[in-house]
Amino acid sequence: MANAKRMGSLLLRLIAFGATLTAVIVMVTARDKATFFTVSYEARFSDTPAFKYFVVAYTIVSIYGFLVLFLPSESLLWRLVVALDLVFTMLLTSGASAALAIGYVGKKGNPNAGWLPICGQVPKYCNQATVALVAGFIGLIIYTMLVLHSIHAVLNPLLLQKS
């Protein structure tokens, strides 16, 4: 039973690692050329600070997610992993929220501020950024589940002791 649970959590971590890595790769390779009159311009993630932050945050968590996969099951460090999971989940939340807020302006624009949507000019870039965001949110949801599950697992025996 404990073994099945461990395998399940390891599988979740593997999927989460895949999702965060996909988010980074898709975002970094997102490019599209737009031509305004005679000036041609290539849109990249590094044009937008929020997307740069997204890539940095998801790269850090991907490295962490990769390393945790190789932590032996009897290691005492697993206790530390609960706290690290929490910190890195907050990093994902922050990166995904910032990128989503900017991506929304890119798609819909903000007429009140006079910011025009750019997806019409660089549709390929826009679609890839959307895919990266979806992969990013999948990774975020899995990490949130892992954190809530760890907290539940840690609190539950204490709750039983009390009652």
Place this chain on the structure above:
Amino acid sequence: MANAKRMGSLLLRLIAFGATLTAVIVMVTARDKATFFTVSYEARFSDTPAFKYFVVAYTIVSIYGFLVLFLPSESLLWRLVVALDLVFTMLLTSGASAALAIGYVGKKGNPNAGWLPICGQVPKYCNQATVALVAGFIGLIIYTMLVLHSIHAVLNPLLLQKS
């Protein structure tokens, strides 16, 4: 000792509640009129989806923070508060990150996307949004400390049992 700790955590919660409430009030009251030629326009937080999300997220957490202040110290619900703190801290992270990403574009613009900064036109609105963001981040930092402290407190006895 346990009592002093409880008072300390209650004081932190009181400051966090004050910070999140301040963030909401300052953001909601942020207004400034700009005149373009003959058209006058009033900037408000509700012009920007990310700021609306910030206000909703911080309002929810302010209500929660207010209610927790009145939870009796012997209540078993305190165990649940660890998980709720975590969920609401993630909500704050998300709201603050989205609002910061948009606020950054408002201040600096994004030349690559052709989005111009708007703070020159509506400086009062911009300053109030900045104050709201600072208050928001103070609240977020305190909640993060509370969550990490709860996890530490819960994990520590388990660590001692193991060693």
